Amino acid sequence: MKFINVKYNLILIFTLFAFVVNTASAIMTNGIYDVVTLTFEAQQQYTNYSQVQMNAIFNGPNGEITTNSAFWNGENQWAIRLFPTSTGVWNYITSSIPDAGLNNHTSSFEVICVQSDNPLRQHGGILKVSANKRYLTYTDGTPFFWLGDTWWFCPSSLMPFETCYKKCIDTRTTQDYSIVQWAFLGSINGSDPRALIKQGEIDPEYWKEVDRYIDYANENGIVVVFGLTFHSGMDGLTLLEWEKLWDYAIARYSAHAVTFLICGEYNQNNVPGWVSKALSLGQYIKNTDPYKRAMTVHPWWYAGEHRQAWNESWYDFIMLQGAHEPAIPPSTLYTDIYFSNLYKPMLESECRYEGIRNYNAADVREVAYRAIQFGSFGYTYGSHGLWYPTQNEDDHTFEEWGTITIWSNALIRPGGYQMKILKSIYESCEWWKLEPKLNVIDSSINQEIPVKADGNKLFVIYFPDTYINFYASLTGLTNGDKYKAAFLNPRTGEKENLQTTFLVNNKRILLPERPSKDDWILILNKIPVMEILNPSFESPVPLDNWSCFGTCGVDTGLVFSDNGLRPDLDAVAYIHKTGQISQDIFAMETNKQYWLQFRYNVRAATSNCNIAAYFGTQELMRVTNLSSVESSGSLTEPYYYTNLVFIPYTNSSSLILKNLDDGIDNDRTALFDGIVIIQRDANEVVIKNPGFEATGVMTNVNNLGQVFNPKLITGWEPVSWYGLGWSGNPYSGTLNIPQGKFCMYIVNGCGASQTITGLEVGYNYKLSYYYNARPGNSPHLQTEIGGLLIHDDTNIISQTTYYHTNLYFTATSTSTILQFESVAGPDNTVLIDDISIINLIPEPVLSALIFFLAAVITLRK
Numbered sequence: 001m002k003f004i005n006v007k008y009n010l011i012l013i014f015t016l017f018a019f020v021v022n023t024a025s026a027i028m029t030n031g032i033y034d035v036v037t038l039t040f041e042a043q044q045q046y047t048n049y050s051q052v053q054m055n056a057i058f059n060g061p062n063g064e065i066t067t068n069s070a071f072w073n074g075e076n077q078w079a080i081r082l083f084p085t086s087t088g089v090w091n092y093i094t095s096s097i098p099d100a101g102l103n104n105h106t107s108s109f110e111v112i113c114v115q116s117d118n119p120l121r122q123h124g125g126i127l128k129v130s131a132n133k134r135y136l137t138y139t140d141g142t143p144f145f146w147l148g149d150t151w152w153f154c155p156s157s158l159m160p161f162e163t164c165y166k167k168c169i170d171t172r173t174t175q176d177y178s179i180v181q182w183a184f185l186g187s188i189n190g191s192d193p194r195a196l197i198k199q200g201e202i203d204p205e206y207w208k209e210v211d212r213y214i215d216y217a218n219e220n221g222i223v224v225v226f227g228l229t230f231h232s233g234m235d236g237l238t239l240l241e242w243e244k245l246w247d248y249a250i251a252r253y254s255a256h257a258v259t260f261l262i263c264g265e266y267n268q269n270n271v272p273g274w275v276s277k278a279l280s281l282g283q284y285i286k287n288t289d290p291y292k293r294a295m296t297v298h299p300w301w302y303a304g305e306h307r308q309a310w311n312e313s314w315y316d317f318i319m320l321q322g323a324h325e326p327a328i329p330p331s332t333l334y335t336d337i338y339f340s341n342l343y344k345p346m347l348e349s350e351c352r353y354e355g356i357r358n359y360n361a362a363d364v365r366e367v368a369y370r371a372i373q374f375g376s377f378g379y380t381y382g383s384h385g386l387w388y389p390t391q392n393e394d395d396h397t398f399e400e401w402g403t404i405t406i407w408s409n410a411l412i413r414p415g416g417y418q419m420k421i422l423k424s425i426y427e428s429c430e431w432w433k434l435e436p437k438l439n440v441i442d443s444s445i446n447q448e449i450p451v452k453a454d455g456n457k458l459f460v461i462y463f464p465d466t467y468i469n470f471y472a473s474l475t476g477l478t479n480g481d482k483y484k485a486a487f488l489n490p491r492t493g494e495k496e497n498l499q500t501t502f503l504v505n506n507k508r509i510l511l512p513e514r515p516s517k518d519d520w521i522l523i524l525n526k527i528p529v530m531e532i533l534n535p536s537f538e539s540p541v542p543l544d545n546w547s548c549f550g551t552c553g554v555d556t557g558l559v560f561s562d563n564g565l566r567p568d569l570d571a572v573a574y575i576h577k578t579g580q581i582s583q584d585i586f587a588m589e590t591n592k593q594y595w596l597q598f599r600y601n602v603r604a605a606t607s608n609c610n611i612a613a614y615f616g617t618q619e620l621m622r623v624t625n626l627s628s629v630e631s632s633g634s635l636t637e638p639y640y641y642t643n644l645v646f647i648p649y650t651n652s653s654s655l656i657l658k659n660l661d662d663g664i665d666n667d668r669t670a671l672f673d674g675i676v677i678i679q680r681d682a683n684e685v686v687i688k689n690p691g692f693e694a695t696g697v698m699t700n701v702n703n704l705g706q707v708f709n710p711k712l713i714t715g716w717e718p719v720s721w722y723g724l725g726w727s728g729n730p731y732s733g734t735l736n737i738p739q740g741k742f743c744m745y746i747v748n749g750c751g752a753s754q755t756i757t758g759l760e761v762g763y764n765y766k767l768s769y770y771y772n773a774r775p776g777n778s779p780h781l782q783t784e785i786g787g788l789l790i791h792d793d794t795n796i797i798s799q800t801t802y803y804h805t806n807l808y809f810t811a812t813s814t815s816t817i818l819q820f821e822s823v824a825g826p827d828n829t830v831l832i833d834d835i836s837i838i839n840l841i842p843e844p845v846l847s848a849l850i851f852f853l854a855a856v857i858t859l860r861k
Contacts, residue, residue, distance in 0.1 A: 012793070026835050031114035032238040033124040033139065035255045036082040040094065043101035045076050049202050050244065054096040056080045056105075063086025063468025066290045067592035070094075070102070071251040074204035078102055081255035083126060083291060084111040085139060092722040112353060118221045119178075125223050125257020127294045129316050133153055133343040135377035136294050136317065137431050146347060146378025146424045148179030149416070150387045151228065151263060154232045155213040159389045164211060168386070171411055173220040175420040181380055182226040182300075183264045185233075194229065194236050197245045207252060212775070223257045227298060234274040239477040242277060243284050246644050250288050260285055261298045261319065267308055268300040275308050277309035287313035298349065301325075302333055310342065318344050320376075322351030324359070324401070325376030328367055331374050335436055341649060348376045354415040355384030356402045362465055365490055365519055368422055369462045373450030381419045385410030414491075421493040424575060425521055429458055442508065443472035456481065459524040462855025463514050472511045474524070477504040479727040480741035481526055488521040501527070505727055505734040530594075531740060532655065535675040536695045543581065550659075559846040560669050563604030564629040567638040567713040568674035568695055574603070575670045582656040585615070585677060588648045591645050592709060595645065596655070597676050599639035599690060599714060603669040604628045610660040616653030620644040622660075626670070638712065639673060643686045647772020671848035674714030685758055685765065685837040687818075691739040692833065695724055713744065719751035719821070731829050733775035739834035743770075746832065748779065749824035754819050756837065759811035766808065767818070770802040779828035785809045786816035796830060797804060808840075 021847075038056065046052060049072035058066050062343075070080045084090060095104035116122060124139025136144045149172055151159060159165045172180070184193070191206040217224050220675050228245060229236065237245065262285065266278035278297055286295065294316040299305045301323035311314045318337060322329040329351065337346050348371035352359045363750040368379045385405030388398050396404060434452040443447045445468055453459045456477060468736025483502040488495050502509040502524070514520045533545035542554040552575050555561045560574040573581055588594065600623075602609045613621040621644050630637050655677070659670040676694040694714045713724065724742050746752055759765070773779050773796040783791035791808045820832045820835075 003837055004460055013535040031112045031121075032084055032087050034084070034114075036084060036109070036111075038080045038082070038092070039072070039073070040078045040080075040102050040105060042078060042099045044078040044099055046072075048200060050200065051080070052096065052099055052102070054078055054080070054094060054099070054102045056082075056092045056094045058082055059091045060084070060086055061090065061111075062086045063461060064549075068254070069247070069251040070096075070286075071203060071207075071248055072202060076101075081252070083124075083255035085124065087111050087113055089128055118219070120218055120221055120223070127223065128293045129294050130432070133345060134435075135345050138848065145423055145427060145431060146179055146180065146380070147177050148181050148225065148349070148378070148380035149177055150181045150292055150350065150353070150380055150382035151389065152181070152183040153178070153185045153219055153389055154182045155184065155188060155210050157188055158186045158192075159392065159407075161209070161212055161216075164389060166216060166389075167408070168411055169216055169220055169222065173222065175417055176423055177222060177419070177421075179223050179380065182224060183226045183230050183298075184226060185230060193245060194233075196246075197241055198237060202248055202844055207248075211252075214253060214258060214564075218257045223259065225259050225261055227261045227263040229251060230272075231266065231268040231274060231300075234263060234266070234277050235816065239277050239280055242281055243642070245279060246285055247288065250285065254289055254291055254293075260289075260295045261291050262295075264298045265300045265321070266297050267305045269718065270300075270302070270308075279309060279312060282312055282314045283489065284307065288669070296347075302329060310344075314743050316344065317377075318342070318346045319349045320347065322367060322371065323346050324356045325354055326357070327568075328352075330368065331370065331450070334371060334374035334376060335438060339420075345377050346375055346551075347378055347380070348372075349380040350382060353382035353387060353401075354413045355405055356382075358402065360836050361413065361418055361491070362519065364415035365418060365422070366464050366466075368419065369466075369490065369519075369521070370450055372422075372426065373436065373452045373460070373462050377432075379422070381416060381417070383410040383413050383416055384733050395430050400465075400487070418491060421490055424493060425488050425490070426460075429460070429523070430454065434460060435478075440474060440476050441472055441511075441613070442475050443470060443493050443795055445470045449624055451756045454689065457526045459483075459522075461511070461522040461524070463520045463522065465517065465519040467514070467519075469513050469517075473508040474511055475508045476508050479504050479507055480737065482529075483509065483524045483526055485525075485632040486523045487515055488522055488523060489510075489515075490519055496526075503727070503736060507728070522708055529740070530585065530587045530677060530679065531693060532583060532585065532675050532677055532696070534694065534696050535790060536673060537573045538569050538696060543573065546573070546583050548579070548580045548581055551576035552579050552581050554628040555671075560603050561632070562602070563635070564601050565638045565712070566597040566636050566673065567712055569639075569711050572601075572639075572671050572673040573657075575657070575672070577659060577668050578662045580656055580658040581672070582654045582851040584652060584654050587654040588653075589679070590648055590651060592679050593645060593647050593682055595676075595678050595680050595686065596644040597642065597674070597678075597694070597715075598657070599673045600626075601639040601671040602626050602628045604631065604673065606668050609668055609670045612658045612660055614658070615648055616650060617648060618646060618649060620646055639671065641688065641715075644689070657801050681837070681838075683839045685756060685839060687756065687835055687837060688754060689713065690715075690835045692724060692742045692744045693740040713752075716744070716752045716754055719819075722746050722752045724836075725831055731774050731800075731830055734804070735772055735798070735800060735831070737833060738770040738804075741771075743831045743833035744820075745774065745829050746820060746822040747829050748822050748827060751819055751821035752832075753817055753819035757815040759814050759816060760839075761813060763811050764840045765809055765811060766837070766838045766840055767807040767835075768805065770804050770833045771796065772802045772831040773798040775831035777828040780823035780825055781830045782809075782821045783807065784819045784821070802831070802833065 054070035068080050070078045073079045081194045089108050091108045123142040126139045127136045130137050138144050174437050196203050214224050253659050262278050262281050267275050296317050296319040297309050299321050301321045349366045352363050354364045381679040386407050389407040433454040437451040437453045450462045481504045485498040486495050539555045554571050555574050556571045561572045608627045610624045657672050661668045674694040723745050725745045726742050735741050735801040775798045778795050779791045
């Protein structure tokens with residue numbers, strides 16, 4: 001789609017001065033990020049434009065100050081262009097030597113916001129380097145995906161504006177390209193700026209034609225990247241003459257969406273004269289450019305260049321030429337740069353042009369995806385017959401590189417269209433967060449499969465068409481995490497969602513086979529789960545996954561947790577005085593009810609505290625004048641417990657636990673432990689830690705997850721020996737844990753219990769839970785409510801999917817004890833998870849007989 005270019009009038013606000021002031025004519029602009037052109041008339045006619053020096057100092061509404069040079073535009077007309085970066089009133093004043101007609105022009109104008117589909121108008125087309133030095137951004141910091149095409153002989157008569165160039169821009173616009181690379185090779189109607197500059201002349205008519213080319217690209221959302229010659233062409237001018245030519249180009253185009261690559265293949269054969277001129281010009285251009293845009297220089301092929309520009313201060317991003325050799329560039333070309341200490345973005349800008357040496361679309365896709373997967377922030381495509389725009393079949397220029405192809409046919413090669421698909425695939429995720437992942441594919445054939453990832457949240461995996469289907473696993477994952485997967489077709493853009501959910505076992509998942517033997521992209525998205533990370537502060541990194549404001553920390557001794565039995569394993573979090581800890585929670589549902597459970601206390605050797613809990617802006621709890629759970633400090637009682645019921649306003653927000661005190665007592669310390677959020681419906685009776693997720697990472701228990709008294713799993717009283725199982729743990733094996741990442745295991749002869757409160761006498765309840773056996777075991781499980789045996793399974797056989805049971809009872813008291821027991825016998829272990837108690841009927845039952853009979857029935861699924 002061609003972008004709509006909506007024009008607006010700049011509102012000129014003239015300021016009166018005590019001295020005589022020249023004024024500019026009315027100005028038209030698109031608003032912010034558009035080009036503002038001011039025109040002026042000299043009092044004299046000049047035969048040599050270099051006799052005049054003129055510039056303008058602009059002052060922006062946010063304190064911006066920029067000095068822009070003028071350029072001669074023919075006859076006695078001079079012009080200065082501004083790239084406004086903020087809305088509001090801009091002021092300027094001109095100065096000129098020696099022409100008084102160009103001096104002391106002073107005025108003000110207003111820049112406004114405009115509506116536009118053009119990304120250059122939305123975000124600004126003067127490119128910058130991102131803060132992390134990995135990619136480029138638009139002017140406003142929005143990540144910029146570089147997808148370029150190569151037209152080295154543009155602008156020139158070889159690419160006529162009306163009959164060729166516009167068609168090329170229109171086509172690449174529909175294909176979502178963001179860049180075109182030029183080298184100014186060839187003349188426009190016989191005019192060559194390099195020849196004229198050598199004679200000390202400028203041809204404004206030539207540059208007015210260049211304006212058309214650049215403006216048309218920018219109006220379609222495409223940034224022009226240009227040099228002014230190629231390798232040996234550097235010999236055509238002295239360094240001083242090159243500087244004069246670049247003075248004019250920068251003055252004329254610095255306000256446009258352009259950037260500079262100086263010349264093509266500046267270090268071909270590493271000729272000293274070419275290299276020294278290019279490096280000097282790089283620094284000169286950077287110093288002269290009023291906007292200090294990101295710039296680079298186009299190199300020779302990677303195995304031949306000496307990388308002379310790489311450490312230059314003006315050299316903002318590394319441009320590579322993977323070249324057109326039969327062998328694809330090695331992955332180390334990219335990864336060695338990416339993981340080095342150069343700290344500069346990297347771009348593959350020339351590799352396997354389609355049609356050169358009969359390279360087809362599959363060849364192009366392979367090098368493009370590999371380059372990006374291994375660290376390039378984009379890619380520049382090229383097509384034989386278009387990088388040099390062949391106008392007719394009688395033109396055999398560069399036929400040694402491939403079959404002669406007319407430009408219009410080269411423009412519609414399938415690989416050129418498929419670069420649009422490439423860009424859309426990466427833009428379908430936050431591509432700027434992806435980093436190359438090395439050595440994470442375990443394959444029986446040891447074939448390189450490029451992987452890029454955003455931590456463990458998202459994986460992009462490229463399978464080339466040369467890949468042979470063998471078993472391959474993605475490794476280094478977190479046990480218990482689940483992923484959804486989709487194959488993307490890089491030829492058509494079609495997406496094939498896989499119905500299978502991939503569960504991480506042994507820190508890996510087995511990758512699915514491709515739908516066909518062609519190249520494919522596999523996207524793995526971690527399924528977001530509503531969970532609290534490091535909920536019991538047992539991680540080896542203090543307060544890992546928690547943000548801290550004020551004085552916060554983790555206590556594993558008795559310095560701060562000096563009163564009350566630590567309710568979950570060994571560690572608790574403390575917050576001194578006014579402070580807070582917080583963690584972002586995701587994947588909530590705004591139409592469902594949740595429980596927030598945690599333990600809290602106050603240090604014994606301190607004054608009472610005031611604490612509060614929030615989910616985003618929702619205040620869930622506030623406790624004032626909180627005292628220690630045991631003033632004697634005997635360490636026999638666990639902390640206070642709360643279950644906060646809420647419905648979230650948003651799908652994600654921060655869980656915040658605060659110490660509200662701001663008194664002078666620096667030891668006024670609040671303590672927290674065993675935090676869990678779980679979705680539960682309104683008719684459910686509260687169970688503490690019903691899915692065993694309140695502990696999280698454990699470092700102070702052995703690899704079996706064994707817990708002995710007095711170490712507790714919050715909410716549950718042990719009978720001798722219990723523990724936590726997780727995927728890959730010896731007790732729970734690789735079985736699919738039903739809820740979250742953890743289950744509870746109970747070894748033979750042991751048990752776990754919890755006092756359930758909030759029951760109503762005579763009401764009917766359903767107790768549900770999942771259970772299983774340790775792999776290879778056949779345990780005997782008994783479940784009791786208030787001492788009544790309601791479940792007795794004597795021979796549980798381990799299976800991949802847990803058993804599920806519904807048991808029924810009638811409350812005879814407002815509180816009762818729920819107990820699970822692995823009956824003594826051989827070395828057998830039972831697994832329990834996701835326990836719930838539901839109030840079935842909101843009134844006393846008329847007949848208890850039905851529920852007496854139901855209590856002895858166990859339903860398995």
